[in-house]
Amino acid sequence: MADGLSEGVSERVPKGVPPEGEWSRPPLWEGLRAYGLIIAMWIRSTMAYRASFAMTAFGNFAATAFDFVAILLMFSHVDRLGGYSLPEVAFLYGAAGAAFGLADLTFGSMDRLGRRVRDGTLDTLLVRPAPVLAQVAGDRFALRRLGRITQGLLVLGYALVTLDIAWTPLKVAMLPMMILSGAAIFASVFVAGGAFQFWALDAAEVQNSFTYGGTTLLQYPPTVFAKDLVRGVTFVVPLAFVNWIPALYVMDREDPLGLPDWAAFLPPVVAVGCCALAGLAWRVGLRAYRSTGS
Amino acid sequence: MRLYAVVAAGGFRRYATYRTATAAGVFTNTVFGFIVAYTYTALWEQRPQLGGYDLSQAVTYVWLGQSLLMTCAMMGGGFEDELMDRIRTGDVAIDLYRPADLQLWWLASDLGRAAFHLLGRGIVPMALGGLVFDLTLPGNPLVWLAFLFSVFLGVLVSFAVRFLVALSAFWLLDGAGVGQITFLAGMFFSGMLLPLTLFPGLLGEVARVLPWSSLLQVPADVFLGRHTGWGLVGAFAFQAGWALALLALGRLLQSVATRRVVVQGG
Amino acid sequence: MDSDGSGFIELDGIEKVFDVRRKAGLLRRERHQVRAVDGISFSVARGEMVGYIGPNGAGKSTTIKMLTGILTPSAGRLRVAGIDPSRERTRLARRIGVVFGQRTTLWWDLPLIDSYRLVHRMYRIPDKRYRENLERCVELLELGELLDVPVRQLSLGQRMRGDIAAALLHDPEVLYLDEPTIGLDVISKARVREFLRDLNAQSRTTVLLTTHDLTDIEQLCARVMVIDHGRLVYDGALAGLHEVGESERTLVVDLERELPPVELPGARVVKVEGPRQWLAFPAAASAAPLVARIAAEYPLMDLSVREPDIESVIAKMLSRRKVPDPAVSEEVAERSAL
Numbered sequence: 084m085a086d087g088l089s090e091g092v093s094e095r096v097p098k099g100v101p102p103e104g105e106w107s108r109p110p111l112w113e114g115l116r117a118y119g120l121i122i123a124m125w126i127r128s129t130m131a132y133r134a135s136f137a138m139t140a141f142g143n144f145a146a147t148a149f150d151f152v153a154i155l156l157m158f159s160h161v162d163r164l165g166g167y168s169l170p171e172v173a174f175l176y177g178a179a180g181a182a183f184g185l186a187d188l189t190f191g192s193m194d195r196l197g198r199r200v201r202d203g204t205l206d207t208l209l210v211r212p213a214p215v216l217a218q219v220a221g222d223r224f225a226l227r228r229l230g231r232i233t234q235g236l237l238v239l240g241y242a243l244v245t246l247d248i249a250w251t252p253l254k255v256a257m258l259p260m261m262i263l264s265g266a267a268i269f270a271s272v273f274v275a276g277g278a279f280q281f282w283a284l285d286a287a288e289v290q291n292s293f294t295y296g297g298t299t300l301l302q303y304p305p306t307v308f309a310k311d312l313v314r315g316v317t318f319v320v321p322l323a324f325v326n327w328i329p330a331l332y333v334m335d336r337e338d339p340l341g342l343p344d345w346a347a348f349l350p351p352v353v354a355v356g357c358c359a360l361a362g363l364a365w366r367v368g369l370r371a372y373r374s375t376g377s
Numbered sequence: 378m379r380l381y382a383v384v385a386a387g388g389f390r391r392y393a394t395y396r397t398a399t400a401a402g403v404f405t406n407t408v409f410g411f412i413v414a415y416t417y418t419a420l421w422e423q424r425p426q427l428g429g430y431d432l433s434q435a436v437t438y439v440w441l442g443q444s445l446l447m448t449c450a451m452m453g454g455g456f457e458d459e460l461m462d463r464i465r466t467g468d469v470a471i472d473l474y475r476p477a478d479l480q481l482w483w484l485a486s487d488l489g490r491a492a493f494h495l496l497g498r499g500i501v502p503m504a505l506g507g508l509v510f511d512l513t514l515p516g517n518p519l520v521w522l523a524f525l526f527s528v529f530l531g532v533l534v535s536f537a538v539r540f541l542v543a544l545s546a547f548w549l550l551d552g553a554g555v556g557q558i559t560f561l562a563g564m565f566f567s568g569m570l571l572p573l574t575l576f577p578g579l580l581g582e583v584a585r586v587l588p589w590s591s592l593l594q595v596p597a598d599v600f601l602g603r604h605t606g607w608g609l610v611g612a613f614a615f616q617a618g619w620a621l622a623l624l625a626l627g628r629l630l631q632s633v634a635t636r637r638v639v640v641q642g643g
Numbered sequence: 644m645d646s647d648g649s650g651f652i653e654l655d656g657i658e659k660v661f662d663v664r665r666k667a668g669l670l671r672r673e674r675h676q677v678r679a680v681d682g683i684s685f686s687v688a689r690g691e692m693v694g695y696i697g698p699n700g701a702g703k704s705t706t707i708k709m710l711t712g713i714l715t716p717s718a719g720r721l722r723v724a725g726i727d728p729s730r731e732r733t734r735l736a737r738r739i740g741v742v743f744g745q746r747t748t749l750w751w752d753l754p755l756i757d758s759y760r761l762v763h764r765m766y767r768i769p770d771k772r773y774r775e776n777l778e779r780c781v782e783l784l785e786l787g788e789l790l791d792v793p794v795r796q797l798s799l800g801q802r803m804r805g806d807i808a809a810a811l812l813h814d815p816e817v818l819y820l821d822e823p824t825i826g827l828d829v830i831s832k833a834r835v836r837e838f839l840r841d842l843n844a845q846s847r848t849t850v851l852l853t854t855h856d857l858t859d860i861e862q863l864c865a866r867v868m869v870i871d872h873g874r875l876v877y878d879g880a881l882a883g884l885h886e887v888g889e890s891e892r893t894l895v896v897d898l899e900r901e902l903p904p905v906e907l908p909g910a911r912v913v914k915v916e917g918p919r920q921w922l923a924f925p926a927a928a929s930a931a932p933l934v935a936r937i938a939a940e941y942p943l944m945d946l947s948v949r950e951p952d953i954e955s956v957i958a959k960m961l962s963r964r965k966v967p968d969p970a971v972s973e974e975v976a977e978r979s980a981l
Contacts, residue, residue, distance in 0.1 A: 113733075120764055128752040131793070138554035145561055153570040157420055159577055160427055165419045207748050209713040212736035213765060285398035292408040300412045307419040312411070373715045373729065375661060 110214055117213030121221035129226055136227060143230030147184075150302060151176060151238055165306035170245040171334055172304060177239025178258075178326035179301035182265025183294070184232035190270045192222045193277030194291070197284040200372065209373075216365055219277065246334065254333050257347070261333075264350035265325035269294060271354075271361035272320070278361070278368035297322045305331075305339045313339055324353040380477055381485035388489025392497070399497045402447065406502040410443040414510055428574035434601050435572075437513045440506040441597045442569050444499035448491050448528060449535045449592040451567045453542075453560040455490055456483050460543040461556075470638050479635075480627055483543075484536055491532040513601060520602060523609060527596040530616035534591040537623030538563070544627065547634040562587075568594035588619040650686030651849055652710065652817065657683045657719035659705050659873075679705040681873035682719070689816070690847035692839075694854060694864035694881075696953055702873040703853045707819055710851070711741055724816055737766060740810035744822030747806055749794040755805050756790040759812060766813040773812060780808035783838050800831030807835065811842070818842075820852040824859055836862050857953045871961055885926035890956040893949040894922040894933060899942035907936055918944075926951055 129136050154176065158169045167175075196219055199205040208218040248254065276290025283289075297316070305313050305327050317323040317340060331338050332347030392399075414436045421432040430438060446452065460483060463469045472479055506512065515521055538559060545555045564570065566589035573584045573594045584590065595612050598604055604612040659680040664673065680702045687693055697703050708714040709721060712728035712735050721728060726735045749758040763773045781787050784804040789797060797805060803823065810818060823839070824832045840863060843850050854860060860867050860881055867884055869877035877884055884890075894910065897919050904912040905920055910933055914921040924933060930948050937943055 117765060120761060124750055124753065124757065124761055127757065128750060131752045135554060139557060142554070142557040142561060146557075146564070149561070149565055149570055152565075156571050156575055156577070157416075160575065161420060161423045163423070164416070203743075204746055206708065206713050207741075207743060207746055209732065210711050210736055210739070210741045211765060212733045214733075283397050283401070285395050286401040288398065288401035288405045292405045296405065296408045296412060299409065303412075303416050303419075308412075308415045312415070370715075373713065374717075 114214040114217035117211075118217040118221045121218060122224035125221070125224035126226055139225075140227040140230045143227045144234050145230075147180065147231045147234045150299070151234070154302070165304040167304040167306070170242050171336075172302070173238050174242035174246060174334065175304060175326055175330055176302040177235050177237075177242050178261055178265065178330055179298050180235025181232055181239055182235075182262050182325050183269050183298035183301075184228065184235050185262065185266035186269030186273060187231060187294070188225070188228040189266075190220050190273035191225065191228060193220060193273040194280075194287040195219075195222060196277040197280035197287055200281070201284055205372070215369060216274070216362075220274075248333060249335065257329055257333050261326060261329040261350060264329075264354040267354035268321065268325050268350070268357050269297070271357035272297065272322075274358075274361040275364045278364040281368035281372045293320060293322075297325075301326050310339070317342075321353050321357065324350045381481055384477075384482055384485040385489035385492075388486035389493045390489075392490050392493045402498050403501045406443040406446065406498060407505050410440050410502050410506050411509070413442075414439045414506065418510075428572050429603070430572065430574075430601070431513075433511045433513045436506075436510045437601060438572055438597050440503045440510070440512065441600055442593055443502045443506075444495075445528065445531070445593055445596060446569065447494040447498045449531045449567070449596075450487075450491070450539065451535070451560075451563050451569050451589075451592050453539065453556060453563070455539065456487050457539040457543040457556065460540075461546040464543070464546040473635055473638060480540060480624070480631055483540065484533075487536045487539075488532060495528065515600060515602060520600070523604075524596060524600045527599040527612065527616065530613065530620055531592045531596050533620040534588050534616060534623060535563075537620055537627055538588060540627045541623065541630065544630045544634055547630075547637060563589050563592065566590065567592040568597070572597075588623060591616040591619055651689040651691075651724060652685075652687040652851070653720070653722045654686070654706075654710075655684050655720040657706070657709060657721055658717045659702070659709060659714065660717045678873050680709070680716075683870070683873070683875050684719075685868060685875060685878060687849060687851065689849055690843070691866060692843045692850040692864050693852070694860040694867040695851055695870065696854060696860065696867060696957065697870035698954065698957060701870045703870055704821065705873075706870065707821060707851070707853065711739060711819060712736070737813060738816050740813070740815035740818045742803075742806050742810045742818070742820045742823055744803070744820070744825045747794070747802055748809060749802065749805055751795050752793055754791045754793055755786065755797070758794065758805070758809055759790075762809055762812050768813050772814065776812050776814065777808075780811055783841065784808055785834070798831075800827045800834075803827060803831065803835060804838075807838070811848075815848065817849045817851065820850065820854075822854055823852060824854065824856055832856075832858075839863055855953055857950050857956065860953075861950070869957055869960065871957070877960065882927050884956060884960065885951075887960050890926045890951045890959050891923040892926045892930065892951060894924060894930060894937075895947045895949060896920050896922065896937060896941075896943060897945040899944055902941070905937065905941060907933060909933065926956075 151173075154164075154172060155169075157164060158172075162168070164172060196205070199208075199219070199222075205215075205219075208215050211218065272293045273290065276287075276293065279289065280286055297320070300308070300316065301322060305323070313323065317328075328338065328342065329347045329350055332344065338346070417435045417439055418432065421427055421430070421435045425431060427435070447454070460469070463472065469479075472482070475482070503512075507514075515524070542556050542559050549555060566573070566584050566587045568584075568590060573581060573590055575581075576584050585594070595604075595616055599609065599612060657680055658678065661677045661679055663675055663677050683702075683706065695703055695706070705714065709716050710723055710728060712732035715729040723735060724738050726738070728735050749755065750761070759777060762768070763770075768776070781790065784807065786801075786804060786808060789801055789805065794802060794805065807820075807823065820839075824835055827835065836859065839850060839852075842848050843863075850863075852859065852863070865880065867877070867879070867881050868875060869884065877887060893913070896905070899918065901918050902920075904915055905922060907922070909928060910922040910924040912920055913923045922933070924930070934946065937946070
């Protein structure tokens with residue numbers, strides 16, 4: 084012991100100067116790295132209970148599938164809903180589901196922040212050399228949420244097979260862009276919702292309105308909803324950019340708000356803006372926590 | 378009896394403490410209410426009288442669903458996680474030696490919770506929905522009373538099902554899966570996704586006689602005045618029948634489980 | 644770095660003020676300020692091992708949270724290893740180790756070793772150093788057979804040892820321990836203390852620990868700081884604390900038969916129960932001469948020494964502080980008016 088540790092001390096010269104490069108690593112990279120390390124641990128933990136994992140993954144899949152079953156039941160009574168056919172609604176549904184599923188998988192644990200503050204375990208994250216956001220986001224990483232993504236992609240696949248779309252290279256490129264940007268928009272809602280809990284510890288449900296509620300909204304055509312509601316989710320909480328606006332372009336349908344065609348290419352821009360705002364909200368929230376302690 | 382009244386009051390107060398959570402929940406119920414109400418409007422505009430409801434009744438059904446979602450614990454939540462934990466850790470042995478009955482104890486506590494959720498989470502979303510949508514509200518105060526009684530029976534059925542789920546922890550190492558599947562069934566067969574009257578053919582017939590229809594479909598139909606006279610009695614009998622059957626099954630399982638615990642010495 | 648005379652951990656006039664909203668009536672909420680830490684200054688040199696004690700709610704954990712960079716001080720200057728904790732939290736994190744007694748940082752469902760592998764990578768510990776440190780911790784904390792056991796199956800004492808090892812793998816220069824022996828059995832406590840003593844002696848790791856167990860302090864810390872109502876009320880040796888507080892230890896003697904109260908200079912009988920008698924004597928004094936005299940003059944069967952508990956030592960000290968110095972009691976009055 085004496086040898087080992089005292090050697091350690093002498094190796095650590097000069098004191099106070101960190102190993103080379105410690106300051107220069109960009110926080111984004113550090114965050115991703117920490118996130119990767121943490122989710123790997125959670126995946127291993129999950130695999131300790133394989134049967135339970137299989138059952139909950141199936142449950143996750145089934146729970147989401149019910150939404151679609153409800154839509155199918157509706158279409159057993161009508162041919163069109165808000166002027167949209169079943170494959171068209173399926174396209175909206177699949178795109179929203181896949182984007183939301185991706186965000187839920189990667190950032191779905193943000194709603195536990197209030198609980199972590201209350202039971203004091205947030206403090207244990209603050210003494211580690213990694214961004215707190217990455218640690219909170221990776222907390223309880225749940226692979227079972229793949230069930231939701233799978234379900235969304237299956238419905239999207241069904242829509243693509245049955246829809247008669249005049250494909251252009253631009254429209255093809257639109258698909259992955261739409262899902263990734265949509266996931267980023269939802270992810271920033273998760274992060275902003277988490278940040279909100281720094282002030283309102285018990286308000287986890289508020290973010291459910293925007294996340295789960297948002298994805299439910301986006302599963303239906305915009306023509307179903309009141310114009311003001313559509314305006315709200317276009318200009319205030321820009322969820323319309325997750326699937327509505329780009330999907331309408333792909334399906335050659337008119338935008339109910341009469342937005343120009345180029346709006347369909349905005350999702351990546353909107354996503355970056357949302358992430359920046361959410362990051363800012365998180366910083367302000369964390370700073371408030373560190374100065375008030377609760 | 379006194380004891381259980383105190384337990385019920387405790388259940389009420391326990392949920393009443395979390396005001397922010399209640400406000401946040403009301404907000405969520407309202408948002409979902411709006412979204413679903415618009416989709417129903419689109420559906421009923423094309424098919425007036427679908428499932429026997431007119432547009433206003435259909436939208437009222439949506440808001441009733443949001444109001445009763447927590448009250449009748451359609452997605453679960455409430456006592457069963459706690460009871461499962463106590464069973465898994467063995468703490469339930471202490472409960473069994475108490476001079477109170479396990480099932481009645483948790484029932485009282487859950488009734489207190491349901492009462493709070495009806496008041497705290499049920500009224501405001503409905504009122505907010507009423508500001509924007511044309512709701513069908515009963516004019517006859519007796520219908521309101523009948524509705525409350527039907528909700529009460531619905532809570533009993535909901536409790537009885539969740540009690541069975543919780544007791545499964547005596548035999549299964551991991552009760553989470555059973556819970557999840559039961560609650561999925563609850564979501565689907567209570568009528569929360571769509572009124573059960575819209576379910577086609579055999580699926581609809583089966584769904585309407587399963588216990589979960591007591592949680593939303595039956596109370597909503599009572600509210601909308603679709604059960605009157607002997608039909609109303611029949612609806613109550615349906616709910617009460619399921620409640621008694623499931624509560625009795627719970628008692629049976631409880632006594633088997635108790636013997637097990639006693640034999641194992643806790 | 645510590646050659647310029649300044650301490651390794653330095654606090655200068657540190658304050659932490661919280662805004663607390665309290666219910667007043669049905670809907671109205673009153674705002675008022677709580678000074679959890681109210682102007683604390685101290686300095687700890689590299690390699691010191693210091694006990695940080697005080698009643699619950701005195702400001703102990705708030706201080707620790709500021710030292711570890713979790714909380715930002717409201718006022719004052721704070722440096723740990725030359726780093727301002729609140730500004731450079733992650734840089735500091737690589738150089739400190741923290742053990743929260745009641746909140747494990749180990750991974751519940753995974754074998755213990757997996758938690759260490761995560762620390763290895765998250766702190767970017769060079770492989771060779773990691774292996775050496777792990778080997779040493781495993782040996783000294785007797786973790787060898789536990790490495791492959793899922794953490795949820797470990798006893799409280801085993802888990803605490805596991806947590807301490809996890810906090811040391813990256814060679815921290817400072818180790819903060821929050822109640823490291825709480826809830827442990829006697830053997831586990833002894834093992835943890837012995838390890839900490841060796842660590843401090845041999846690798847000059849600076850250790851700051853909070854505890855409710857006076858034996859922790861006695862066996863580990865040459866220096867103890869007492870905090871009360873957010874202020875430092877004592878900073879010095881443990882013996883001095885006993886003197887200031889006039890605290891007493893208790894000698895429990897079992898005589899052959901019932902006898903009148905034992906009469907000895909330097910001790911007084913506080914309780915008699917049949918042949919058993921309790922004698923109180925100043926905590927700073929040695930028990931040996933008393934024991935020798937009793938053994939010589941009375942039919943002694945058995946005896947044991949009981950330590951005063953931390954709460955009573957502090958309580959005595961605090962109650963004494965208020966009496967002699969009028970300036971101090973004024974201060975106290977002011978504070979309670981808050």
